[in-house]
Amino acid sequence: MLTTEFVQLALLIGSGSVFFLFVVLGIVLKITTTAFPKIVRFKDEQYYKDPSTGDNRPFPSLEDEPTLKLSVIVPAFDEEKRLPIMLDECMEYLEARARKEKDFTYEVIIVSDGSRDRTVDVAMKYVEKYGVEKLRVLALVQNRGKGGAVRMGMLSSRGQFLLFADADGATKFADYGKLERSMMELSGSEWKRDALAIGSRAHLEEKATAQRTFFRTILMHGFHMLVWTFAVKKIRDTQCGFKLVTRSAARKLFQVMHVERWAFDVELLFIAQSYNIPIEEVAVNWTEIEGSKLTPFWSWLQMGRDLMLIWFRYAIGAWQLRKEHSN
Numbered sequence: 001m002l003t004t005e006f007v008q009l010a011l012l013i014g015s016g017s018v019f020f021l022f023v024v025l026g027i028v029l030k031i032t033t034t035a036f037p038k039i040v041r042f043k044d045e046q047y048y049k050d051p052s053t054g055d056n057r058p059f060p061s062l063e064d065e066p067t068l069k070l071s072v073i074v075p076a077f078d079e080e081k082r083l084p085i086m087l088d089e090c091m092e093y094l095e096a097r098a099r100k101e102k103d104f105t106y107e108v109i110i111v112s113d114g115s116r117d118r119t120v121d122v123a124m125k126y127v128e129k130y131g132v133e134k135l136r137v138l139a140l141v142q143n144r145g146k147g148g149a150v151r152m153g154m155l156s157s158r159g160q161f162l163l164f165a166d167a168d169g170a171t172k173f174a175d176y177g178k179l180e181r182s183m184m185e186l187s188g189s190e191w192k193r194d195a196l197a198i199g200s201r202a203h204l205e206e207k208a209t210a211q212r213t214f215f216r217t218i219l220m221h222g223f224h225m226l227v228w229t230f231a232v233k234k235i236r237d238t239q240c241g242f243k244l245v246t247r248s249a250a251r252k253l254f255q256v257m258h259v260e261r262w263a264f265d266v267e268l269l270f271i272a273q274s275y276n277i278p279i280e281e282v283a284v285n286w287t288e289i290e291g292s293k294l295t296p297f298w299s300w301l302q303m304g305r306d307l308m309l310i311w312f313r314y315a316i317g318a319w320q321l322r323k324e325h326s327n
Contacts, residue, residue, distance in 0.1 A: 033313060035320040037258045045152065048136040051128045059138065059156035062254070066191060066247050070094075070106040071159030075149035076167040077113040080122045082289060086169030087126050091135075093173050108135045110167075111153040114143030146241075147264025151254045160191035162250050166241030171199055172285040179244040179282050186278045187246050194249040196272055198235070199242030200281035226304050230311035231270045235281060238265050242284055249277055252325040258313075263306035270310060275326050 047056040060067075072090065076083055090108065097104045110123040123137045138156055140149060150164045161183060163176060179197040186195035227238055243265070245253065252275060259267045272279055313319040 033318040035318070036256055036322075039151070039155075039255075041152070041155075042141045044141055045138065048132065048138060048156075049124070049127075050132045051124060052131070057132070059136075060158050062155045062157060062247070062251055064158070066158055066160040068105040068107055068158045069103065069160055071153075071157035071162045072106065072108045073150055073153035073157065073162065073164040074108060074110045074167050075113055075146050075153065075164065076110055076115065076119050076123070077143065077146070077149070078115050078117045078119060079167040080115075080118040082168045083110070083119060083122055086165075086167055086173075087123075089169060090165070090173045091126070091130065093176065094134075106134065107158055109138055109153045109156060110135070111138045111149040112140060113146070113149040114140050145261035145264070147257065147262075147268075148260030150264070151257060151260070154250050154254045157247075157250075160247055161244060162247060163244045164241065168241075168289040170286050170289045171240065171242040172287075175199065175242070175282075175284040176244070178284065179242070182280045182282045183244050183246070186280055191247045193246060194252065194275070194277040195246050196249060196269075196277060196279045197244045197282055198237075198269075198279060199240040199284040199286075200235075200237040201240050201284065201286045202236035202281065203283045223303060223307075226307045227266055230307045231266045232273060234273070235269055235279065237281065238269055240284065240286065241265075243268075252277075252322070256321060256325075258319055259306055259310065261302070261306070263303045263310065266303075266307060267310050270314075271321060274321055 047058055049056055072094070074083075074086070074090075087108070087110075094106050094108070098106065110119075110126075112119045112123065120137060120139050123135075127135045127137060136156075138153060140152060144152070153164065154162055161180075163179070165171065165173065165176075179199060182197040183195060186197060187193040227235075232238055249272070253268055253271055256271060257264060257267055269279065310319075314321075
């Protein structure tokens with residue numbers, strides 16, 4: 001009898017302590033967190049270099065009217081080795097489309113996320129080859145994280161439709177055509193309508209699971225469970241670095257997104273679903289490329305923490321969405 005009462009008392013104290021900690025955490029987050037992100041842009045990040053003249057020219061704003069069909073945002077951190085392979089494939093596809101279709105205009109914005117190697121120098125070689133109307137380099141003063149780099153590229157773009165693609169070239173760039181077809185169905189070819197078409201590797205999951213170690217498989221399923229529980233329930237693959245958005249949707253999403261590191265995709269999709277923005281997953285060809293910046297255990301642990309904090313901050317109102325943006 002005494003043992004039962006002791007257990008009940010311990011459970012009561014334990015649950016009370018957990019509740020108290022959540023209350024304290026909520027109060028701290030409400031006090032220390034701003035409802036909307038403060039997007040800081042250093043002066044040097046407001047310009048791109050034109051190697052043909054040596055001039056520094058100002059980037060346009062996402063709030064401007066679009067002047068091109070497509071903007072491709074490539075976040076790159078220490079990617080001097082992998083970037084050329086991706087850019088060769090990317091530019092070959094885009095140039096072929098531009099030659100074939102007169103109304104297909106594009107730009108590629110390489111966002112060096114505080115790179116410590118020769119990423120900027122490598123990227124500038126492509127600018128010299130193709131010119132600043134087709135390719136520009138945005139060199140961030142300090143490392144912000146992949147989400148921060150993607151955001152800064154989006155804010156500097158000119159396209160009606162905006163694609164961000166990983167610098168490793170893991171996704172076959174020609175699969176942009178698949179995303180484009182999906183986007184046209186969702187948006188009716190109208191950039192003022194909100195829509196997302198996102199690359200997905202979900203169809204490759206069975207094969208990938210067979211090739212992964214047991215430990216990495218457990219981490220993967222654990223992450224998927226956290227995503228489903230705390231953020232996004234209808235998307236099977238939130239992390240594929242190949243996502244296409246309309247300019248209208250980008251204006252709404254990237255102005256309120258807080259997370260700038262690996263879990264930014266999840267918050268982006270969480271916001272999109274909260275705004276009732278149409279999202280469609282599109283199966284893409286994907287190959288794992290050596291040189292990933294992700295360290296399996298610690299990166300997944302960080303993302304798991306970020307996922308729970310994303311949910312908690314929105315749940316208590318520490319982070320907020322702009323009601324006027326909801327569809």
